[in-house]
Amino acid sequence: MPHKRIQRRVLNTFLLVVVLAFVGYEVARAAQDLVDKAARPMKEVSGEQKLETTAAVNKKESAKYSYDPIGKTDPFKSFIAEQEEIAEKQRRKPKTYLETLDLSQLELIAVIVGPHGNYAMVRDSKGTGHVITKGTAIGTEGGVVDRITDREVVIREDYKDFRGNLKQKEITKKLPVPMM
Secondary structure: OHHHHHHHHHHHHHHHHHHHHHHHHHHHHHHHHOOOOOOOOOOOOOHHHHHHHHHHHHHHHHOOOOOOOOOOOOOOOOHHHHHHHHHHHHOOOOOOHHHHOOHHHOEEEEEEEEOOEEEEEEEOOOOOEEEEOOOOEEOOOOEEEEEEOOOEEEEEEEEEOOOOOEEEEEEEEEOOOOOO
8 A cells, every 4th residue: 555655656746747847848948939139229310300299299288188077977977876866856746645555555445336427435554445536646656546347446557667668557456355
């Protein structure tokens, strides 16, 4: 067993020496390829060229650039934050109590269908009932009662999809099924 360990160490050492010799050979070859270049003498410049060069330098120094931010977007401001600010400004303040409640807080408890129009009653989380008709503003997302049938109320909400297109979705509140 110790004999095999010694053989492995000798073999590993031999391989290491071969690899280092190869690398050293390649480094020596690369060093021979480098050529030591002597410094070149400076070119003679005529008087006219000197004047043109100094005039160009003076012109660059006199025409300094100044940034005018008027009418340009702020490069350090996030576009996403700007779109969110616009969306918040467009949201209107709630005018009624029903506009402050989320639709999940409301439960449909009664529907009245009549010749003069359909009415429905919703109960909020406090237990207070509210009468709604077609066109009543309801919910925090700007929903409007679209139609009232004998078993349900359909609320239409406008929203923007991920591309910014204005879309509509319908949320249905149904009467609970009576237990018998």
